[in-house]
Amino acid sequence: MSDDRDLVPPGQVRVRLDLSYDGAGFSGWARQEGRRTVQGEVEEALRIVTRAPERFELTVAGRTDAGVHARGQVAHVDLPAEVWAEQRGRLVRRLAGRLPHDVRVWRAEEAPAYFNARFSAVWRRYAYRVSDHPGGVDPLLRGHVLWHNWPLDVAAMNEASELLLGEHDFAAFCKRREGATTIRALRELRWERRPDGIVEGTVRADAFCHNMVRSLVGALLFVGDGHRPPSWPAAVLGARVRDSAVHVVRPHGLTLEEVAYPADARLAERNLQARRRRTLADAAG
Known part of the structure; x- marks a missing residue:
């Protein structure tokens, strides 16, 4: 086909x-x-x-x-x-x-x-990088790392992230566009503190709607710094409406790292699948 x-x-x-x-x-x-x-x-x-x-x-x-x-x-x-x-x-x-x-x-x-x-893409992988060092961001990295002026609990951020995995309507974390669906399959969302102290988030999904990654990061930083419990981002997700407490973090910490494609023989099939508009029934199934 x-x-x-x-x-x-x-x-x-x-x-x-x-x-x-x-x-x-x-x-x-x-x-x-x-x-x-x-x-x-x-x-x-x-x-x-x-x-x-x-x-x-x-x-x-x-x-x-x-x-x-x-x-x-x-x-x-x-x-x-x-x-x-x-x-x-x-x-x-x-x-x-x-x-x-x-x-x-x-x-x-x-x-x-x-x-x-x-x-044809089957998934995109982004990374978001944050420094919670009290002194700020290394000047040589300032164009690629966000400074967050609160200590971050990476374990709490990962606990919250696990509750967001799967196929859902991410309307609460997306800027709506006329005629566009906000249903996405979030396959990976995890955080780690690198040896240099930078907290790095990995976000992988079949596709992303407008501002989705930066909104997710904004919510998870609120969990990491103790302003919200780990259950809060999932509760926002379930409401399916924008929450004024979810901030879209600044863009410079975000990098598109990788795009994956299927085997050549499956490209046509993947194109048809990607063009098919998803519904809430699909997400629930």
């Missing part, structure tokens, strides 16, 4: 790009008129190195917000076959010469049939 929307137009080649960026200087991933974005920079660099009259549009695995970083972002672009034949062995190096230093493309290769950077 397949979907014609994932067929590459005749005479074109679908190319997978693996990239990373420091989000501090960008107004997010998505191209916006008059604003500097990751998509805008990469598409313009592609246009220049391929000497194309118009830009080639990118499709991305995760449309990160302003200020959010990425280490393992994935995108795809459809290029004319003759352009790919000319560029395939040197595209990464040529993009390095055109892209600004806060975004890098590490790999460019022909994608398998039915690959779609967005819909």
Whole structure:
């Protein structure tokens, strides 16, 4: 079973790009008129190195917000076959010469049939990093680590996190978008204190709705610093409405670390599954 929307137009080649960026200087991933974005920079660099009259549009695995970083972002672009034949062995190096230093493309290769950077993904993994050191954040890490001016109990944060795992309606932790579902399958949510003292959260789900990770982190920090019990985030989740006590933490502590895809033979099946709108009945089943 397949979907014609994932067929590459005749005479074109679908190319997978693996990239990373420091989000501090960008107004997010998505191209916006008059604003500097990751998509805008990469598409313009592609246009220049391929000497194309118009830009080639990118499709991305995760449309990160302003200020959010990425280490393992994935995108795809459809290029004319003759352009790919000319560029395939040197595209990464040529993009390095055109892209600004806060975004890098590490790999460019022909994608398998039915690959779609967005819909083929089976999960995305983010990390959020926090320092509760009374002196603040190491100046060399300040652009990637949030300072929380209260001691954090990592065990309490993990206790609360376990209650949020599974497929639920995360409306209480998402900024609603017209026509978009807030049902998500949260597969991993855990915290650890690294040897350098930084508290690092790992969040993995099939997909995320707008502000979901930063809202979850905000709720769990309230548990970690003792302002709320470990049962509180799950109670907020069950209410399915935004709680004014849940703060959306600042974006600079958040990094998209990895995007996973199924075996090539299952790409078309995964695309259909990802496009199917989930319901509360699905979440309960």
